[in-house]
Amino acid sequence: MPEYLNTYYFIYYILIVMFSIAITLLIIPSILHVARTRHLYDDVGHFRKQHDHGIPRLGGVAIFVSFTITLLLFSMVDKSMPLSYLLIGSILLVAMGIKDDLSGVNSSTKFIIQFFVAAILVFLGDIRFTSMYGVFGINDLPYIPSAFLSILFIMLIVNAFNLIDGIDGLAGTTCIVVNGAFAAFFIYIHHYEYAAISLTILGAVCGFLRYNLTPAKIFMGDAGSLLIGLISAIMAVKFVEINKQLSPEVKPILNTVPALTFAILIGPIFDTLRVFTLRVFSGTSPFTADRNHIHHRILRLGFTHMQTTAILAGINIISIIIAFLLSDLGNFQLIMLILLNSLIFNWVVTFSLRSKEREKLALRNLFL
Numbered sequence: 001m002p003e004y005l006n007t008y009y010f011i012y013y014i015l016i017v018m019f020s021i022a023i024t025l026l027i028i029p030s031i032l033h034v035a036r037t038r039h040l041y042d043d044v045g046h047f048r049k050q051h052d053h054g055i056p057r058l059g060g061v062a063i064f065v066s067f068t069i070t071l072l073l074f075s076m077v078d079k080s081m082p083l084s085y086l087l088i089g090s091i092l093l094v095a096m097g098i099k100d101d102l103s104g105v106n107s108s109t110k111f112i113i114q115f116f117v118a119a120i121l122v123f124l125g126d127i128r129f130t131s132m133y134g135v136f137g138i139n140d141l142p143y144i145p146s147a148f149l150s151i152l153f154i155m156l157i158v159n160a161f162n163l164i165d166g167i168d169g170l171a172g173t174t175c176i177v178v179n180g181a182f183a184a185f186f187i188y189i190h191h192y193e194y195a196a197i198s199l200t201i202l203g204a205v206c207g208f209l210r211y212n213l214t215p216a217k218i219f220m221g222d223a224g225s226l227l228i229g230l231i232s233a234i235m236a237v238k239f240v241e242i243n244k245q246l247s248p249e250v251k252p253i254l255n256t257v258p259a260l261t262f263a264i265l266i267g268p269i270f271d272t273l274r275v276f277t278l279r280v281f282s283g284t285s286p287f288t289a290d291r292n293h294i295h296h297r298i299l300r301l302g303f304t305h306m307q308t309t310a311i312l313a314g315i316n317i318i319s320i321i322i323a324f325l326l327s328d329l330g331n332f333q334l335i336m337l338i339l340l341n342s343l344i345f346n347w348v349v350t351f352s353l354r355s356k357e358r359e360k361l362a363l364r365n366l367f368l
Contacts, residue, residue, distance in 0.1 A: 009192060013183075016074045016196055017203035023066035024207025031058050032211075032218060040102065055216055057101040059208050060224025064094045066204035067227070074200070076193040085125035086197075086234060089117040093158070093230055097223030105222075107287055111155070117230070118154040122147050127237050129153070131244070133258050135331045154233040160268035161229030163275070167295050168216040168305040172205045173313050174267050175228040181264045181320055182235045194238055201231045214305045229268075236261050256327045259334035263323035267316040270342040271295075297349050301356060315345055 035041065041054025068087065075083060096113050099105050121127045128150035132138035141149065165171035179198040186195035205228060211217045220228075243257040262269070271294050276286040298308045319338050326334060 009187070012074070012192075013187075013195065013199055016070060016199045017206070019074070020066045020070040020200050020203030021207040023069055024062045024204050025210060027062040027065055028059065028208065028211050028218060031062055032056060034058075035218075055219055057219045057221035058098070058223070059212060059218040059220040060094060060097055060101070060222070060227060063201075063204045063208050063220060063224045064090065064227055066207060067201050067231070070200045070203065071197065075196050081193055081197070081238065082125045082127075085121055085127070086231075089121050089230060090227055092117050093226040094223045097221060097226045101221035101223055114155050114158055114226075115151065118151040118158075121154060121234065122150045127234055129237060129240060133240075133243070133331055135258055135335070150237060153237070154230070156272065157233035157236065157265060157268065158226055158229035160265075160272040161232065162222060162225040163272050163293065164268050164295065165220060165225040166293055167299065167308060168214045169209060169212055169309045170295055170305075170312060171220060171225050171228065172209045172212055173309050174316065175205045175232065176202055176209075177267075177313050177316050177320075178232050178264050179228075179235060182232075182239055185239065185260075189242065191238075191242055194235065194242075197231065198235050201228060216305075232265065236265060256323065256329065256331050256334050259329075259331045259338065260320070260323045260327070262335050263319040263338045264316075266319045266338055266342055267312055270339070270346075274346065294346065294349065297353060301349070301352055315342070 035056035035058060039054075040056055040058065068090070071083065071087075092113060096105060096110065100110070128146050129141065130146055131140050161171055161174070164174060179202045183195045183198035183202065186192070186198065208218075208220060208224070212219065240257050240261050274294070275290070275292055278292060279286045279288055279290070295308050295312060298311060299305070303311065319341055322341065323334055323338060326337070329337070
């Protein structure tokens with residue numbers, strides 16, 4: 001690529017990030033003022049809450065406005081990424097999230113709307129997986145299994161980001177790690193239109209974190225967590241799919257794109273699968289709220305919100321590095337390795353909790 005184009009894209013991406021940050025920073029003070037005036041605060045009495053005073057949950061509104069304005073101003077129009085369907089899905093989820101943040105939404109209604117949004121993206125926007133790339137011995141997917149898998153994946157990631165939004169900065173920081181990684185890889189393989197979308201949500205969330213890191217002045221709420229989950233899921237599907245179009249000189253570096261995508265999203269995916277599995281085995285609904293998420297358990301070890309967020313972000317980054325450096329391994333083997341890395345980390349947390357509660361380091365704490 002000519003040098004002047006590299007300079008152009010560098011300036012273009014800087015403008016996207018700075019513009020989206022600026023819009024969020026400008027909007028949040030107004031949201032805080034309205035929240036104080038109208039007493040739109042978090043439910044302090046809920047058993048899962050980590051704060052002893054009311055905090056507004058409307059940060060997702062600022063993220064959405066910043067993301068939408070910046071995307072419409074700076075995005076490259078490309079038929080492979082139908083922005084109209086992306087924005088329709090975002091509007092529907094954010095509208096439902098705002099309703100949930102203000103007065104609550106029935107869980108069945110949430111899943112119906114999430115399914116509807118995912119179906120719009122898959123059937124109308126054609127944002128879907130078309131191959132398993134040899135994972136579990138499966139390659140090309142027929143249309144119906146492809147659509148079913150894609151809808152299930154989008155709903156999983158949307159809910160996964162919603163579930164990790166339990167402490168100051170965690171969901172936002174995870175969004176930055178995830179979409180920063182996607183943006184970097186999109187730029188590397190010359191898909192600049194997708195990098196622009198990832199950087200837009202990254203910048204919007206960076207501005208939000210200015211008010212969300214401890215001591216938090218505002219939460220992103222469901223409106224924010226559902227939005228960043230949706231954009232992350234869409235970027236993941238597109239990242240896996242464009243692997244088919246990579247030139248021969250690029251493919252050897254990214255020949256395990258499904259595993260790399262799994263590594264990028266391992267934080268929210270692992271926590272969601274872990275808590276769902278534990279709830280099912282304990283005989284409760286997988287959607288029953290509790291305080292058994294990995295971030296809750298690390299907090300019980302005595303770490304602060306900031307330290308817990310940094311630890312989990314670090315584990316996520318390590319997984320991405322492992323997947324990138326060991327790209328010569330097959331997808332299945334690499335996915336198992338990344339999963340093993342997360343299991344070992346979870347085991348270390350479990351061992352530490354048992355040792356703290358029993359006030360004794362003992363080998364049996366590894367197993368009992």
